[in-house]
């Protein structure tokens with residue numbers, strides 16, 4: 001089997017779920033060679049290569065792309081995958097430019113052939129599926145998040161080290177400072193997201209959503225109307241121009257379910273819509289719906305959850 005590189009993003013050595021999903025696809029296409037910048041525990045999925053260089057102590061897209069390109073030139077894999085995250089797409093776009101090869105972003109399916117990969121990929125924020133042929137000596141693709149099951153990262157594999165040669169100029173794009181804007185559970189990691197739209201009516205109206213989110217160990221999200229109105233910060237916005245979430249439960253309160261919102265939460269395992277319009281797209285697409293004014297409904301839900309928790 002020919003090697004397929006998978007660039008693994010990680011946080012302090014723990015691979016991101018989306019990267020483990022990319023490894024799953026890699027395993028369907030060839031012999032996985034996972035590649036990480038710095039040490040990362042990817043488990044015993046095949047070969048693992050750690051890229052090491054003082055310039056790569058934090059995210060530096062141009063330098064990472066150059067390092068990956070040098071590895072690709074040395075090893076000639078049949079394909080290179082990364083997660084379809086902002087960083088994965090950014091690094092792979094640089095790699096494609098450096099190698100002068102095409103890149104298929106956000107693929108949901110790959111049917112490998114002798115010369116080409118026939119891919120299905122999402123476009124326009126997930127509202128359109130495109131069928132395409134990727135014909136290149138090295139096929140470059142990023143993997144749409146939450147389409148494939150994540151590969152189990154337990155166990156450990158021997159790591160090979162690779163030290164690229166990086167010109168100083170590549171340092172011009174790199175993370176220089178980190179500012180923490182939220183602590184604890186974040187929108188992307190929360191198992192429950194309680195999200196509000198125009199129907200919430202005011203910034204104060206979000207109090208009851210915050211209470212329910214706290215009781216369920218979740219986070220509060222919102223629609224773009226809410227951020228446009230200045231009721232919540234943009235960091236809370238879910239959707240095409242906000243954050244993409246995939247919680248176990250997404251509670252959409254007073255959100256109509258416009259496509260630009262839907263693409264940001266359609267990967268949720270369960271969707272509960274609370275809306276006074278039974279015809280709202282969010283209601284018709286949700287797994288569960290409660291029709292009525294969201295305020296008394298949420299108050300009743302909070303009371304019930306508290307009672308069941310003995311609070």
Ligand SMILES: Cc1cc2nc3c(=O)[nH]c(=O)nc-3n(C[C@H](O)[C@H](O)[C@H](O)COP(=O)(O)OP(=O)(O)OC[C@H]3O[C@@H](n4cnc5c(N)ncnc54)[C@H](O)[C@@H]3O)c2cc1C
Nearest residue numbers: 197198199223224239240241242254255256260261276294
């Ligand atoms: C390029 C582009 C990008 C965009 N990106 C995003 C994005 O990232 N995220 C996003 O959310 N939107 C985005 N939008 C905007 C999107 O098209 C919608 O306008 C927006 O999602 C609507 O927000 P909403 O559902 O809160 O408001 P509305 O569409 O006004 O819906 C409000 C809902 O609340 C219900 N309601 C009202 N009062 C109550 C009540 N008391 N109790 C219960 N239900 C009630 C109504 O029945 C209605 O269904 C984008 C648009 C464009 C053009």
